[in-house]
Amino acid sequence: MMLVYSLLEALVKLLFPTHPGCQLCGGVMGDSEAICPSCRGWLADWAKRPHCRVCGRPLGSGHRHRPSSLCPACHRQPPPFDLARAVGPYEGVLRQAIHLFKFKGRKSLAPLLACLMVELIQQQLPLKQCEAILPVPLSRQRQWERGYNQAELLAEEVARGLKLPLLRETLIKYKETPPQTGLPREERKQNLKDAFLLKAPAAAIFRRNLLLLDDVFTTGSTVSAIAETLKAAGAGKIFVITLANAGK
Numbered sequence: 001m002m003l004v005y006s007l008l009e010a011l012v013k014l015l016f017p018t019h020p021g022c023q024l025c026g027g028v029m030g031d032s033e034a035i036c037p038s039c040r041g042w043l044a045d046w047a048k049r050p051h052c053r054v055c056g057r058p059l060g061s062g063h064r065h066r067p068s069s070l071c072p073a074c075h076r077q078p079p080p081f082d083l084a085r086a087v088g089p090y091e092g093v094l095r096q097a098i099h100l101f102k103f104k105g106r107k108s109l110a111p112l113l114a115c116l117m118v119e120l121i122q123q124q125l126p127l128k129q130c131e132a133i134l135p136v137p138l139s140r141q142r143q144w145e146r147g148y149n150q151a152e153l154l155a156e157e158v159a160r161g162l163k164l165p166l167l168r169e170t171l172i173k174y175k176e177t178p179p180q181t182g183l184p185r186e187e188r189k190q191n192l193k194d195a196f197l198l199k200a201p202a203a204a205i206f207r208r209n210l211l212l213l214d215d216v217f218t219t220g221s222t223v224s225a226i227a228e229t230l231k232a233a234g235a236g237k238i239f240v241i242t243l244a245n246a247g248k
């Protein structure tokens with residue numbers, strides 16, 4: 001009886017193979033895709049919303065979409081980076097995936113998350129000008145606590161996917177900064193002042209267009225501080241790519 005049951009089970013599996021679910025929401029889907037049509041549609045809807053043409057922050061539903069639109073922050077003062085884009089909003093399944101990846105040690109999510117970043121880079125023409133990839137560094141203390149730098153894991157995969165050099169340890173974060181969210185702009189800037197130090201010879205970045213990679217774009221103050229450091233050392237354009245944009 002046992003044998004008949006096992007055979008039957010094997011036959012059912014053969015006739016109706018079960019695919020692993022969507023890696024973002026766990027939903028049912030076909031074999032060839034990394035994420036399900038519902039997650040794909042959700043990200044596509046977000047991409048269609050009006051965004052700031054420089055930092056990629058969503059501009060609110062009342063805003064008419066014009067390619068020249070700027071958010072109030074970029075309008076007040078242009079950021080030191082040239083362009084920032086994110087795969088999706090810092091909400092729902094994406095926020096959950098980032099949380100698992102960053103705080104719960106789920107490093108196996110790196111290939112999927114990096115694949116979504118590669119797709120975005122390939123769709124966004126200016127990002128194709130990138131000549132090398134640079135992950136946003138963690139302070140030594142934070143990296144020791146977490147055991148890994150989530151941005152570096154993603155950058156490794158993205159560099160491989162785009163066949164671009166990865167600038168590892170080019171930049172170090174040598175002082176720990178308090179969480180920047182909720183602080184006034186000037187205070188954030190002051191906290192991050194001189195937090196990043198260029199370790200590699202300046203030739204590694206001189207006149208090169210660089211792609212700076214991080215997990216979440218919140219206020220943009222971290223990537224701005226890094227972009228300032230890199231530009232002061234003679235870097236070319238600085239593009240920023242993140243998984244999520246936490247702007248409202």
Ligand SMILES: [Zn+2]
Pocket residue numbers: 022023024025026027035036037038039040
């Ligand atoms: Zn899904």
Ligand SMILES: [Zn+2]
Pocket residue numbers: 052053054055056057070071072073074075
């Ligand atoms: Zn902006």
